[in-house]
Every structure is written in structure tokens, then in C-alpha cells.
Amino acid sequence: MSTQDAHELKLYSPPEAAVKGAHVSGMEAYKKLEAEAEADYQGYWARLAREFLTWKQPFTKVLNESDAPFFKWFEDGKLNVSYNCLDRNVERGLGDKTAIIFETDDGKVSRVSYKELLSRTSQLANALKAQGVKKGDRVVIYMPMSVEGVVAMQACARIGATHSVVFGGFSAQSLRDRIEDAGAVMVITADEQMRGGKALPLKSIVDEALSLGGCDSIRNVIVYQRTGGKVAWNSAHDKWLHEVVASQPATCEPEWVEAEHPLFLLYTSGSTGKPKGVQHATGGYLLHAALTTKWTFDLKDDDVFWCTADIGWVTGHTYITYGPLALGGTEVVFEGIPTYPDAGRFWKMIQDHKVTIFYTAPTAIRSLIKAAETNPAVHPKNYDLSSLRLLGSVGEPINPAAWEWYHQNIGGGRCPIVDTWWQTETGGHMITPLPGATPLVPGSCTLPFPGITAAIVDETGHDVPNGQGGILVVKKPWPSMIRTIWGDPERFKKSYYPPELKGYYLAGDGASRDAERGYFTITGRIDDVLNVSGHRMGTMEIESALVSCTELVAEAAVVGRPDETTGEAICAFVVLKRPRPTGEEARKIAAELRNWVAKEIGPIAKPKDIRFGDNLPKTRSGKIMRRLLRSIAKGEQITQDTSTLENPAILDQLAQTN
Numbered sequence: 001m002s003t004q005d006a007h008e009l010k011l012y013s014p015p016e017a018a019v020k021g022a023h024v025s026g027m028e029a030y031k032k033l034e035a036e037a038e039a040d041y042q043g044y045w046a047r048l049a050r051e052f053l054t055w056k057q058p059f060t061k062v063l064n065e066s067d068a069p070f071f072k073w074f075e076d077g078k079l080n081v082s083y084n085c086l087d088r089n090v091e092r093g094l095g096d097k098t099a100i101i102f103e104t105d106d107g108k109v110s111r112v113s114y115k116e117l118l119s120r121t122s123q124l125a126n127a128l129k130a131q132g133v134k135k136g137d138r139v140v141i142y143m144p145m146s147v148e149g150v151v152a153m154q155a156c157a158r159i160g161a162t163h164s165v166v167f168g169g170f171s172a173q174s175l176r177d178r179i180e181d182a183g184a185v186m187v188i189t190a191d192e193q194m195r196g197g198k199a200l201p202l203k204s205i206v207d208e209a210l211s212l213g214g215c216d217s218i219r220n221v222i223v224y225q226r227t228g229g230k231v232a233w234n235s236a237h238d239k240w241l242h243e244v245v246a247s248q249p250a251t252c253e254p255e256w257v258e259a260e261h262p263l264f265l266l267y268t269s270g271s272t273g274k275p276k277g278v279q280h281a282t283g284g285y286l287l288h289a290a291l292t293t294k295w296t297f298d299l300k301d302d303d304v305f306w307c308t309a310d311i312g313w314v315t316g317h318t319y320i321t322y323g324p325l326a327l328g329g330t331e332v333v334f335e336g337i338p339t340y341p342d343a344g345r346f347w348k349m350i351q352d353h354k355v356t357i358f359y360t361a362p363t364a365i366r367s368l369i370k371a372a373e374t375n376p377a378v379h380p381k382n383y384d385l386s387s388l389r390l391l392g393s394v395g396e397p398i399n400p401a402a403w404e405w406y407h408q409n410i411g412g413g414r415c416p417i418v419d420t421w422w423q424t425e426t427g428g429h430m431i432t433p434l435p436g437a438t439p440l441v442p443g444s445c446t447l448p449f450p451g452i453t454a455a456i457v458d459e460t461g462h463d464v465p466n467g468q469g470g471i472l473v474v475k476k477p478w479p480s481m482i483r484t485i486w487g488d489p490e491r492f493k494k495s496y497y498p499p500e501l502k503g504y505y506l507a508g509d510g511a512s513r514d515a516e517r518g519y520f521t522i523t524g525r526i527d528d529v530l531n532v533s534g535h536r537m538g539t540m541e542i543e544s545a546l547v548s549c550t551e552l553v554a555e556a557a558v559v560g561r562p563d564e565t566t567g568e569a570i571c572a573f574v575v576l577k578r579p580r581p582t583g584e585e586a587r588k589i590a591a592e593l594r595n596w597v598a599k600e601i602g603p604i605a606k607p608k609d610i611r612f613g614d615n616l617p618k619t620r621s622g623k624i625m626r627r628l629l630r631s632i633a634k635g636e637q638i639t640q641d642t643s644t645l646e647n648p649a650i651l652d653q654l655a656q657t658n
């Protein structure tokens with residue numbers, strides 16, 4: 001793999017087959033939509049909200065900016081998300097159409113029709129009500145990738161409960177923190193989850209989380225029996241899912257909620273403090289989920305769509321649970337991992353299910369490239385991938401070499417790649433090619449989605465000319481934007497609407513636009529947030545986890561460094577309460593600390609690299625010089641000015657690996 005020189009970057013015009021019949025066909029169509037939004041911003045979104053969503057009570061107000069930045073969209077309208085995703089499709093005659101093709105970790109396949117998904121959702125919705133869950137209550141979902149996981153989310157939406165899905169890889173401590181912050185009344189979980197042939201004990205992690213205290217708001221724990229593995233049982237609040245739904249009717253009148261009613265909270269990392277509960281509203285979010293699924297993925301009735309994300313992340317919310325179902329699409333839901341039983345799993349599943357649209361993360365692509373290079377048996381050329389017509393990428397920048405490989409080896413050179421830039425906070429795609437319209441440049445997410453006012457500015461909020469880098473912002477509010485941080489409106493304002501940016505939304509990424517086309521390239525986070533394998537993590541969070549190991553750790557600083565496969569890797573510099581260890585002892589303590597972080601946050605937060613020092617590089621006023629640590633982590637020679645450093649000798653020490 002070689003990284004391409006920026007000057008050699010090729011332009012890929014949309015192939016004829018992608019242009020023909022596309023929902024947005026040709027660049028003129030894209031420009032027309034942009035012009036419509038520019039001429040009448042609210043009129044544009046109102047038109048789409050009427051076209052894409054079914055309202056119980058139509059809205060008359062579009063955007064309310066009176067309490068900026070707490071924007072409200074379609075506020076006097078009423079609707080229900082689960083009605084829009086399920087009942088509406090059954091009413092349109094799609095009852096027998098397959099909504100979900102589910103494949104388990106060990107390769108068992110089942111299909112669920114829209115009719116069936118509706119009745120299962122209704123039954124669970126009734127069961128939740130019977131357990132006392134009411135509109136506005138928060139329900140934490142800690143589930144494996146499963147039909148039941150999707151049903152749990154839809155059932156919450158059906159009764160107006162606000163779900164907060166916690167990724168199954170998070171630790172008991174992280175789960176506890178989220179339950180407490182959300183004040184959840186219920187946890188829906190499974191006995192175990194199967195990943196890569198291994199059973200992971202979800203229920204016992206829930207038990208542990210509840211035993212850590214602070215979860216008094218929880219009244220019930222509903223357990224989906226996935227494996228039948230042994231679980232501890234607390235009959236005061238544990239209930240089997242199959243038992244609570246058994247006696248429930250298969251119809252349930254949806255709770256018609258206001259458009260601004262919180263559909264979900266999803267916790268994500270920021271540069272400071274604990275993870276924040278990003279709050280999304282019902283109407284605006286569902287509009288953008290449906291709209292982007294239709295235009296970015298050009299979803300048609302006969303497509304088989306597969307988004308490989310987990311429902312624990314926003315990608316799984318928008319492009320598994322909500323977007324494709326709102327459009328009556330057919331999608332694949334996969335329980336397992338890309339490397340089990342071997343690294344050909346994704347390609348085999350595309351072949352078996354005749355997937356037409358495939359959406360995954362660069363980190364997965366890069367690791368599968370490596371796997372194909374070392375083991376020819378799992379090379380994609382061994383599989384029939386001819387059903388594919390469109391590919392997508394999300395979560396982190398895709399390097400041009402990985403893009404080219406994906407394009408050639410998975411897309412057979414004929415499938416456009418939509419490199420979609422967005423965030424938990426944005427609800428759906430913000431900057432992305434439209435496959436039937438936008439010429440592609442590998443490594444660039446190209447142009448804003450029609451109606452999204454993405455721009456690049458300097459620290460004072462002034463536009464930066466194309467060809468220069470700057471701060472990525474969104475100038476106008478948009479329907480699927482974050483509404484607030486749960487329980488912390490001040491933090492919401494401070495994080496996303498700093499006063500110097502003139503009321504623009506601050507994304508937290510750096511970006512540039514090329515001089516010729518105005519195409520965006522994301523250069524990465526400008527705050528202390530890391531992106532490891534497409535997972536977002538705050539350096540402060542990992543530092544807090546390390547120093548909470550009070551027996552061992554005196555001080556810790558965490559930085560990211562570029563990594564070929566995972567995009568970024570976590571590098572921790574640690575000062576112990578005992579003399580600086582070397583050799584075998586250092587390796588042993590490093591392993592201990594890695595496990596500690598896994599226990600505190602989850603395995604995804606384990607530092608790849610841990611270095612020990614007698615101290616950290618600090619200025620005379622005691623500030624840790626992170627830019628130096630970043631250079632050391634990269635293995636660079638220190639060329640920066642170190643004259644303000646209290647203790648320059650420490651740099652050599654920290655440069656030594658264990």
C-alpha cells in the first residue's frame with residue numbers, strides 16, 4: 001500500500017449506471033436542491049418534512065430560533081417514529097417485505113418482515129408499559145446486535161420513552177455512569193452476547209453496574225435470552241423478555257409525541273469531563289435519517305442495505321434502526337465480527353445476501369486489506385461481490401490508498417464510494433457525496449449534503465478561503481442537530497456554540513477545502529478527542545481512569561498517535577507512585593494498567609502504548625506540554641522549542657519504549 005501524492009489524486013465521475021434513476025441524479029439536481037435551500041431555508045426543510053414523514057398533527061411552525069442555540073424544529077407537529085418506520089410500511093402494502101435479514105455470529109440466518117417487526121415491537125411496547133415505563137422515561141439498552149435490539153429501540157419510540165443505548169463493549173463502571181446520568185428506570189439487556197465465537201456476559205455486567213451504586217432509579221431489568229447461558233437472578237427486578245411479552249397483544253397504539261420530544265440520548269466523549277448525553281429530538285432526527293438514507297445511499301425498493309455498525313453507536317441508530325426502516329428498505333443486521341470465522345466474513349455475507357449497498361468504517365477496511373494480503377483465502381476476489389452497486393465509509397478519514405483498494409477490490413471499480421462525514425451530534429450525514437451526482441476524490445468527503453451549511457472558518461468565525469485549513473462549522477441550525485446535553489445545557493452551549501464563532505455550530509474537527517472544487521477534507525479533531533478504530537474517546541477520560549488506580553499511579557497524560565490500522569492509537573505517559581520501572585517490570589505494570597482501563601471504561605479504551613517516567617514534561621507553571629508528548633509518541637525527534645520546560649531531561653526518558 002502506498003499513500004498517494006496529493007497531486008496525483010484522481011477524479012471519479014459518477015458512472016452512468018449510478019446517475020440513471022438516482023434520487024438525486026446529476027450535479028444539476030444537487031445544485032437545484034442547494035439553491036432551493038438557500039432561497040428559502042425553512043421552506044426547503046418544511047417541504048421535505050412533509051414528504052418524508054407522516055404526521056399525526058401537521059406542524060405549522062418550522063424553525064424556532066428564539067432561544068438559540070436551543071433550536072426547535074416543527075415544534076407544534078406530532079408524530080411517532082415507530083409508526084413511521086413500521087405501521088406506515090405495512091399500510092403501504094409492504095407487510096410481507098423483509099425488513100431485516102439477521103445473521104448470527106455462527107452464521108444462522110433469519111428474516112423478519114415488516115408485519116412481524118411491527119407486532120414484535122408492539123408486544124414489547126405493551127410490556128414496557130405494563131412494567132410502568134411512561135412517556136419521557138429513560139430506558140438504557142445494553143444489547144447485542146440483534147433483531148431484539150432494534151425492536152427494543154423501536155418499542156421505546158412507540159411509547160415515547162427515551163432510549164439510551166450503551167455499546168456492549170463498555171464496562172460496568174461506564175454503564176453505571178450512564179444509567180445514573182440518564183436517571184433510567186429500566187435496563188434492557190441479554191444474558192450473553194456472541195462475538196467471534198465467544199460468549200460475553202452482558203447480564204452479569206449489568207448486575208455489577210447496579211451493584212456499584214447510584215442506580216436507584218432502575219425498577220426493572222428485562223433480559224433477552226440469547227444463549228441460555230447461566231445468569232444470576234434477582235427476582236425483585238429481573239424479568240425474561242420472552243415472559244413479559246408472551247401475554248401482550250400484538251397491537252399497540254403509538255404515543256403521538258411532539259416533534260421536539262427526546263427520542264434518544266447517546267453518550268459520547270468530549271474533550272473534558274465525563275461522557276455527555278447527546279439528546280436528539282423526534283421529528284428533525286427522523287427526517288434527516290430518512291432523507292440521508294434515501295439520497296446518500298440512493299436507497300431503492302429492491303436494495304439490500306448493510307450498515308456494519310453496532311446499534312451502540314449513532315451510525316447504528318440512524319442507518320440501522322431508523323433510516324432504512326423509515327423508507328421500507330431491506331437491511332442486513334449482523335451479530336458478529338468481520339474476522340470470524342475468518343477475515344472473509346463480510347465478503348461472504350455480501351455474496352450470500354446479495355447486498356447492494358455496503359457501509360462500513362475505514363478501520364475495518366484497513367484491517368481486512370492486511371488480512372487479504374497475508375491470507376489469500378480471504379481475499380475478496382474469492383467471493384462474488386457483483387450484487388454491490390454502492391459503497392460507503394464512515395467514522396474517520398479514509399486514506400486514499402484504502403479508498404482505492406475498497407473501490408477496486410470490493411466495488412469492482414464500478415461502485416461509487418460515499419465518504420460520509422458526520423457526528424453523534426449531527427444525527428446524520430452532513431458532508432458527503434451523492435452517488436449519482438458528485439464526482440469523487442479519494443480521501444475527500446466532497447460537498448455538504450443539500451441544505452447543510454458546512455463551512456470553514458478561523459478562530460474568530462471568519463470564512464477561510466478555499467485552499468486553506470481551518471475550523472469546521474455549520475452556520476445554520478439543521479433539523480437533526482443535537483438539542484442539548486442531557487442535564488447540562490451550559491456544557492452544550494460551551495462545547496458547541498462558543499461566543500467567538502458568531503453562532504455557528506462548532507464540530508470539533510479541522511478541515512480544508514480545495515481551491516478548485518471547494519471539496520472538504522477532514523484533517524481530524526482539533527480538541528482532545530481521539531478517534532481509535534472509529535471509536536471516539538476523550539484523552540481526559542482515559543487519564544482519569546489511569547489516575548483512579550490510586551495504588552499505582554501518581555500522574556498520567558494521554559495523547560494520540562497515528563496508527564496504520566486503527567487511525568489513531570492511544571499512548572499514555574504515566575508517573576508511578578513507586579520508582580520508574582524498566583524491562584520486565586515495566587511490561588507487567590503496563591499490562592496491569594491496560595486491564596485497569598478496560599475495567600474502568602471498556603476494552604476499546606486500552607492504551608496501546610504505556611511509557612513510564614519520573615515526571616512529565618511541564619512548563620515552569622506546571623502545565624503538561626502535550627505537544628511534546630505527541631511528538632514523542634510518534635517517535636519524532638524533538639525539534640520544538642523546549643526552553644520553557646522545567647525538566648528537559650525527561651524527554652529522553654519518555655522516548656524509551658518498554
Ligand code: WT7
Nearest residue numbers: 394395396397419420421422423424509522536
Ligand atoms: C467524529 C465523530 C459519524 C458517525 C460515527 C462517528 C470523525 C466521522 C468521518 C469521515 C473523517 C470522520 C470526525 C467526527 N469522522 N466521519 N467521513 N471523515 N472523519 O461518530 O463517534 O460522534 O465521531 O468522527 O472526527 O468529529 P462520532
